Amino acid sequence: MKRVGIVGAGASGLVCAIEAARKGHKVSLFEKNSKVGRKILATGNGKCNISNLNISLSRYHGESVATIKEVLKRFDTVTCKSFFAKLGLEMREGEAGKLYPMSHQASSVVDLLLHEARSLGVDIFLESEVKSIAHQQGAFCLHVKEQSYLFDACVIGTGSLAMPNLGSSGSGYGFAQSFGHRLVEPYPSLVQCVCDEASIERASGVKMEARVELYIENQKVQSVQGDLLFTAYGLSGSAILEISRNVSYACLKQERVHVILDLMPTLSKEALQSLLQKRLSLAKGKSLSLWLEGIIPKKLALMILEKEKLLHVKDASQLSMKELKKIVFALKALSLHVKETKGFESAEVCAGGVDMSEIEPKNLMSRKIKELYFCGEVLDVDGDCGGFNLHFAWASGFCVGQSL
Ligand SMILES: Cc1cc2nc3c(=O)[nH]c(=O)nc-3n(C[C@H](O)[C@H](O)[C@H](O)COP(=O)(O)OP(=O)(O)OC[C@H]3O[C@@H](n4cnc5c(N)ncnc54)[C@H](O)[C@@H]3O)c2cc1C
Structure with missing residues (x-):
């Protein structure tokens, strides 16, 4: 039996x-x-997208592919389901293989994890921030609120820098560095984008299906179709979160980023133009925005008209062919410069983290300090949207707990 000190009561x-206590530690x-588990409560809009039926290496990013692969091999979707079933939690399947608790409540996941940990005799210290960790004569000394606690093994599960108001404020990076570990520079991912186009505020709140093409230094690097949400500062929605990792990395390197939005992906440019031409017969007596309201939300119409400098056209029936083509172009290929992301404060996850080439793939133990382990998002790994991040947090916590 080892005395095990774990820093951070998040997902990992x-x-x-639980796994370490089951082993008798x-x-x-x-x-x-x-x-x-404060962050778990915020996941999946409070419904907790626990995992995904399609867990695969291709949904993860990080420099040490072999270690990510090893962790996923040891804790696949079947193991994940049976781990939670053992706690008494049933899952249901959502769209695109997403798994949720059957109760639709993230709080059920936290309650059952907490109950299991307590039943197994885990000592849980709340409001207990670990300030520093010393390693002396083979033991780890954790300093918490003027007190010191000694352990044979120490696990760092402190999360990343993403959404620090929920608890994870990057302290694990400092602990890792104090033990000589290298960091892959962290940057926000699954995060909203800020645009410097003034007219965008007019469309704030409009949500629609769109195709988003991402350009970095004028080179197309990604194209996705999905939900797009206009906000007062710029763009959000699942399609934006999907491109945000590349946006964030480009911003870090101070590269120029812009997106081209197809706001009517189900219609070709020609089909949209002929639809608008046909609708000119309905334009008499209508303002341009009212005429456009027949096919797009009013707020979006006003934004397009402001951006294309067409707000002065008071009567839609007076629209020239050149102006009509401008509207078609704006709806099929709206170009917006992306200034930055909303940063760590709003990000769901962090790319980068503790370099996994200095960690043993089979048990996530430090290669520098024996019996020092890492699990969860503090490591240099991040997943796509869809349950992949929580899955890695459970999986890496499971691997460490089993290996201790
Ligand atoms: C709004 C939001 C929605 C999300 N939705 C999903 C989703 O639906 N599906 C999905 O797969 N992923 C989702 N994620 C990502 C997912 O929540 C994280 O990847 C996951 O929680 C990481 O687990 P972790 O254990 O590494 O870190 P965390 O869950 O962040 O836990 C770390 C814990 O350590 C504590 N801590 C930090 N430093 C110290 C210290 N020095 N001393 C003591 N305690 C400390 C923190 O308070 C925190 O409780 C979402 C994230 C956010 C922010």
């Missing part, structure tokens, strides 16, 4: 604590918040 720390779990 809780699963690690004496486990202490330190959490700086007054509750465990």
Whole structure:
């Protein structure tokens, strides 16, 4: 039996604590918040997209592919389902293979994890931020609120820098560096984008299906179709979150980023033009925005008209062919410069983190310090939207807990 100290009672720390306690270790779990699993509660809009039926290496990003592969091999979707079934949690399937708790409540996931950890005798210290970790004569000394606790093994499951108001504020990076570990520079991912186009505010709140093409230094690098949401500052929605990792990395390198939006992906340019031409017969007595309201939301119409400098046209029936083509072009290929992302404060996850080439793939133990382990998002790995990030957090916590 080892004395195990785990820093962080998030997704990875809780699963690690449960598995380590099941192995018969004496486990202490330190959490700086007054509750465990605060970030889990915020996941999937409170419904917690726990995992995905289509877990595969291609949905993950990070430099040490072999380590990610090893973790996923040891904890696949079947293992994930059976881990949660053992806690008493049933899952249901959503779109695109997404898995959710059958209760539709993220709180069910946290409640059952907490119950299991407590039943197994895990000591849970709340409002207990670990300030520093010292390693002396083979033992780890955790400093918490003027007190020190000694452990044979230490697990860092502190999360990343994403959404620090939920608890994970990057302290794990500092602990890793204090033990000589290298960091792959962290940057926000699954995050909204800020545009410097003034007219965009007019469309704030409009949600639609769109095709988004991402250009970095005028080179097309990604094209996705999905939900697009206009906001006062720029763009959000699943299609934007999907391109945000590339946007974020380009911004880090101070490269020029722009997107081209096809706001009517089901119609070709020609079909849209002939539809608008046909609709000119209905234009008499209508303002341009009212005439456009027949096919697009009013707020979007006003944004397009402002951007294309057509707000002065008071009567839609007076629209020239050149002006009509401008509207077609704006709806099929609206170009917006992306200034930056909304940053770590709004990001769902972090790309980058503790370099996994310095971590053993089979048990996630440090190659520098024996019995020091890492799990979850503190590591240099991030997944696509769709349950892939939580899956890696559970999986890596499970691997460490089993290996201790
Ligand atoms: C709004 C939002 C929605 C999301 N939705 C989904 C989703 O639906 N599906 C999905 O797969 N992923 C989702 N994610 C991502 C997912 O939540 C994370 O990838 C996952 O929680 C990471 O788990 P973790 O254990 O590494 O870190 P966390 O869950 O962040 O846990 C780390 C814990 O460590 C604690 N801590 C940090 N430093 C210290 C310290 N020094 N001492 C003590 N405690 C400390 C923190 O308070 C925190 O509780 C979402 C993220 C956000 C922000």
